[in-house]
């Protein structure tokens with residue numbers, strides 16, 4: 169009878185209560201996707217649990233049988249450097265043999281707990297298509313102004329990849345920080361739909377970048393400090409500007425990264441490679457140039473990132489000349505919580521394509537800083553009179569849309585979140601020739 173059931177239930181419940189079982193946290197959190205690098209038919213699903221579980225992804229083609237395929241991976245224990253020494257299990261499962269251009273539906277976890285259902289589109293393998301990106305930096309857990317708009321646009325299928333140009337969690341250095349929420353924001357918000365690539369930011373420095381290195385799954389063998397990947401007609405290079413500032417974590421990193429960049433650019437510049445992927449685009453957190461008034465590195469005419477450090481032994485090389493020599497087309501930056509577009513520039517001199525059409529066959533790389541997606545440090549300000557290389561500045565919260573149309577045309581649009589999604593800067597970069605020969 170119902171009464172009997174009720175009383176049995178009450179008895180067993182009261183017996184259980186005093187035991188105070190510690191919470192077992194087996195639900196997948198912070199699910200995000202990334203490209204493993206060389207194989208476009210693969211994608212890596214990464215997530216976190218707070219207790220150990222299996223690592224499984226069940227997936228299938230959209231419109232087909234749900235969870236038709238199963239892939240298994242493994243987890244690694246990550247102990248955070250904060251006071252609480254929190255233990256997290258970071259799960260990684262690689263899906264292979266995906267059909268390029270097809271959409272898949274997946275969930276991840278284990279028999280003890282599954283994530284929500286997400287979807288992603290497997291990237292096309294060929295180079296003859298027009299990938300679309302959202303690019304931004306400095307979006308945190310508090311005050312993430314652009315987040316709602318970006319979430320909706322990713323769900324609408326507007327992008328093929330997200331370029332997060334550093335800084336996603338602003339509380340990692342706090343005594344008992346709760347980066348869980350920041351990571352959640354940084355990952356689950358947009359990148360369980362589209363692969364995200366992220367480069368190390370200044371706020372990732374806590375505990376020797378260990379959260380950054382261990383909780384994402386960026387390509388290459390440096391846990392995301394530097395790596396490159398190909399998408400459509402582009403070769404994208406992500407690197408760490410932080411190696412120039414945190415010498416305590418290894419001055420050798422500047423040199424190792426420089427040598428790697430040189431080798432990577434050399435390879436990307438081989439005629440057979442550059443013909444297939446004419447666009448070389450870099451992303452690094454701290455810009456070489458900016459006209460902000462906050463005394464950051466980029467406000468100095470001899471920025472470390474641009475010209476290197478003369479105060480180390482031996483002196484450490486900067487990156488401007490390297491990128492110039494290998495004909496890098498576009499350099500994306502963040503860190504300044506503003507937007508700034510530069511005329512084509514090298515060594516502080518403007519190299520317009522022509523006076524009327526500066527971005528048609530420019531004679532030097534083009535720099536864009538888009539670091540105002542929204543974080544708890546709010547906006548930065550500008551100096552009143554910028555140098556002649558500064559073409560356009562704006563301090564609205566927002567982000568950059570980039571589409572690489574084909575081998576000659578690349579479209580850039582800065583979106584203002586403050587102005588309800590209005591495009592406040594619209595630029596076409598047009599190049600009949602790529603590589604250093606284009607500068608002549």
Ligand SMILES: *[C@@H]1O[C@H](CO)[C@@H](O)[C@H](O)[C@H]1NC(C)=O
Nearest residue numbers: 190191192193218219220255
């Ligand atoms: C789950 O994780 C918590 C926090 O690390 C820990 O206290 C608890 O013992 C774990 N439980 C099991 C069953 O592993």
Ligand SMILES: *[C@@H]1O[C@H](CO)[C@@H](O)[C@H](O)[C@H]1NC(C)=O
Nearest residue numbers: 251339341342343344345346
């Ligand atoms: C750290 O945690 C304690 C206890 O939960 C809390 O009282 C304190 O405010 C926290 N400190 C910071 C800096 O968040």
Ligand SMILES: *[C@@H]1O[C@H](CO)[C@@H](O)[C@H](O)[C@H]1NC(C)=O
Nearest residue numbers: 375376377378381416417418
């Ligand atoms: C920082 O981490 C790197 C990579 O794990 C390691 O090689 C280096 O020794 C660490 N440096 C310090 C100062 O802990």
Ligand SMILES: *[C@@H]1O[C@H](CO)[C@@H](O)[C@H](O)[C@H]1NC(C)=O
Nearest residue numbers: 474475487488489492514515
């Ligand atoms: C480009 O800039 C670098 C400094 O970053 C300078 O050494 C080099 O000579 C410049 N190249 C040209 C052609 O102006």
Ligand SMILES: *[C@@H]1O[C@H](CO)[C@@H](O)[C@H](O)[C@H]1NC(C)=O
Nearest residue numbers: 511518520522523524525526
């Ligand atoms: C570059 O082009 C822009 C736009 O036409 C122009 O305003 C600027 O003066 C040019 N700079 C130089 C140095 O020619």
Ligand SMILES: *[C@@H]1O[C@H](CO)[C@@H](O)[C@H](O)[C@H]1NC(C)=O
Nearest residue numbers: 572573574575576577578600
């Ligand atoms: C690239 O696209 C633009 C804009 O549609 C077009 O004008 C141009 O001819 C295209 N370039 C090539 C090489 O197809």
